[in-house]
Amino acid sequence: MRTKLHERTLILCKPDTVQRGIVGEIITRFEKKGLKIIAMKMVLPTRKLAQSHYDMPESDKIAMGEKSISAYEEHGEKINKTPIQIAEDIQKRLETYLTAGPVVAMVIEGAHAVAHVRKIRGGTNPLTADIGSITADLAIDSYFLSDPDERAVRNLVHASGSVVEAEREIKLWFSEDEIIDYELAIEKILYDKDWEDTRKKITREE
Numbered sequence: 001m002r003t004k005l006h007e008r009t010l011i012l013c014k015p016d017t018v019q020r021g022i023v024g025e026i027i028t029r030f031e032k033k034g035l036k037i038i039a040m041k042m043v044l045p046t047r048k049l050a051q052s053h054y055d056m057p058e059s060d061k062i063a064m065g066e067k068s069i070s071a072y073e074e075h076g077e078k079i080n081k082t083p084i085q086i087a088e089d090i091q092k093r094l095e096t097y098l099t100a101g102p103v104v105a106m107v108i109e110g111a112h113a114v115a116h117v118r119k120i121r122g123g124t125n126p127l128t129a130d131i132g133s134i135t136a137d138l139a140i141d142s143y144f145l146s147d148p149d150e151r152a153v154r155n156l157v158h159a160s161g162s163v164v165e166a167e168r169e170i171k172l173w174f175s176e177d178e179i180i181d182y183e184l185a186i187e188k189i190l191y192d193k194d195w196e197d198t199r200k201k202i203t204r205e206e
């Protein structure tokens with residue numbers, strides 16, 4: 001059952017998730033929310049795939065750089081680089097991170113899937129992510145640990161940042177025939193407009 005508010009989004013359990021043996025924990029969090037996995041596979045990413053995945057428009061580079069600058073400012077420090085310079089440094093490090101070992105890639109579908117998945121994944125920097133999210137609960141890294149070592153912050157999971165980003169990324173990681181259109185039993189409870197009426201039939205008489 002798909003409502004007009006349904007979206008699809010791409011999730012990558014990055015190499016540190018696989019190595020730490022917590023892929024199941026990650027999947028469980030999305031399943032428990034009521035989101036549906038419509039594609040899933042293990043991939044050993046090539047450098048080319050990692051490059052294409054992180055090949056972002058200039059506006060996204062600026063956003064990525066600015067996010068780092070404000071994290072440092074909140075920490076009482078200043079970075080002497082432009083947002084673009086920061087993003088380009090990070091981009092190279094990300095390719096190394098993503099190609100460090102197998103990743104588990106998934107396409108997830110559900111109402112408002114992009115926003116829900118981003119919330120469950122949590123903020124980029126585990127140090128300041130909201131408690132209850134994957135990055136806050138399961139990752140101990142921070143920009144302040146990763147940047148001096150010239151590596152990407154190990155935050156376990158990638159989740160598309162918008163519907164447009166998701167569309168591009170899903171095409172990159174999955175072919176059409178790897179995505180399965182099926183119905184979950186729980187969808188009736190989550191989305192069916194008549195679900196309460198079916199319940200009334202088994203309610204005890206007054």
Ligand code: ADP
Nearest residue numbers: 064068090094124143146147151152153155161
């Ligand atoms: P998100 O994963 O939250 O969408 P971005 O798209 O801004 O974040 O960045 C992509 C990835 O780059 C992050 O998940 C993280 O692994 C890494 N990253 C971002 N900013 C930094 C930084 N300042 N230092 C190290 N790694 C970073």
Ligand code: MG
Nearest residue numbers: 060159160161
């Ligand atoms: Mg992003």
